[in-house]
Amino acid sequence: MEKKNHTLKNEAPDLPNGTRLLGKWYRKPYHIRGILGRGATGVVYLAEAREGEVALKVGNNSMSITSEVNVLKHFAKVQGHILGPSFIDADDVYINGRKYPFYVMEYLQGETLFNHIDRHGKEWGPVLIVQLLGDLDRLHRAGWVFGDLKPDNLIVVGGPPYRVRWLDVGGTTVLGRSVKEYTEFFDRGYWGLGDRKAEPTYDLFAAAMILLNMTYKKRFEKGRDGKETLIAHIEGSRVLSPYQQWLKKALFGQFADAEKMRQALMHIISKEAKPLSKDPSSQAQQKSANHQKKKRKKQKGGGRRQGFSSVDVVLVISFLLLASALYWVGQVI
CATH class of the missing domain: 1.10.510.10 (Transferase(Phosphotransferase) domain 1)
Incomplete structure (x- = not known):
């Protein structure tokens, strides 16, 4: 089920926590804090940089890594919308005498x-x-x-x-x-x-x-x-x-x-998300609520009513609509 269409074997190195990487060309240091994931073209690590926490991907093939870097750069912003992680750095690093390409991007914190x-x-x-x-x-x-x-x-x-x-x-x-x-x-x-x-x-x-x-x-x-x-x-x-x-x-x-x-x-x-007022059961509930309201007016100290009326239903639906609106706003941020 997880088969992927790729030809390059992932031979990126496994780096233990605490490993210090130093870029060959730009001499920026990175400290490995853990593995975030593995892909067909490399391993993504959580790392500590001068800028704070970052995601660092070490690959085994320069062409594949370069292609991903170009995508990140090109689509960092498309018509003002941030699509993927922000690109930070790209370099090479020597690990056990072998050179590996890597790039650094924004570490996105959230949930699945x-x-x-x-x-x-x-x-x-x-x-x-x-x-x-x-x-x-x-x-x-x-x-x-x-x-x-x-x-x-x-x-x-x-x-x-x-x-x-x-x-x-x-x-x-x-x-x-x-x-x-x-x-x-x-x-x-x-x-x-x-x-x-x-x-x-x-x-x-x-x-x-x-x-x-x-x-x-x-x-x-x-x-x-x-x-x-x-x-x-x-x-x-x-x-x-x-x-x-x-x-x-x-x-x-x-x-x-x-x-x-x-x-x-x-x-x-x-x-x-539309209000349920057009539903027959909702209309029946509305009539029942109105009847109860008139009845309470004729009583003295009628006490607090129990259960949900049509007003409660409207309030709940209004909350859901508001939550939906927040999601729509999130779409254009």
Whole structure:
């Protein structure tokens, strides 16, 4: 399930905590504090620098590291929006007599998508996807696709408002080429629903799969028929009920671009958040509340009422709408 499309073996060194690295060219010192993650092109460490805590990636191939550095530099800001970690430094270092390339980037502190959903509820998953689609649209317009899009490469920072940020740009690929890296569960080729050409719909498929992954909290196998398996999981979740058609359009390549997919998702979210006054049960509750109110006026010292009235419902919905607004603000920060 975790197979990736890469040819270079990751031979980046394992550095124990406390290791001191000194850049060959710029002579900047870094102290290793721990491992943050491993990828196809290197190992990312938490390090201490003059600027404070940073993320430092040591690789085994200069071309791959240079490519990632160029992506970070190029997309540090796209139309005023910060997409990935800020680039800080790039250099070479000698470890046990062998030269390794490395680069340093901003250390993003936050929580995983799964932890965020655990704290706030699965209903907030689509809101995070709205933010992600906005960033993908800006990336695609600049001529790139993310490629290896999955929860492991994303982090939720700040809050409120919360913000989705990208952690690893190693799979970013120029439009029209073959995707450099992929993870099977989020790869449309694995599910038999497309090729691995770097185009916007490749990322849109992965974005929809992230919502499925956040809902089920596991990566299921495709079985005999990938398409039928996905449909079964979409239709088998109560949480995903409002998003069934949206998910199918995304997985089957029916959205022209990320912005259209984003607008469609925002429409569903806003529709779900509308007051329940049009619902028959809500109207019945309103009539009952009015009746109780008139009755209490005729009584002396009627005491404090129990339970929830339509006013309580409106207050709760207003709170949810306010929370949604905070997320929308987070999207454009």
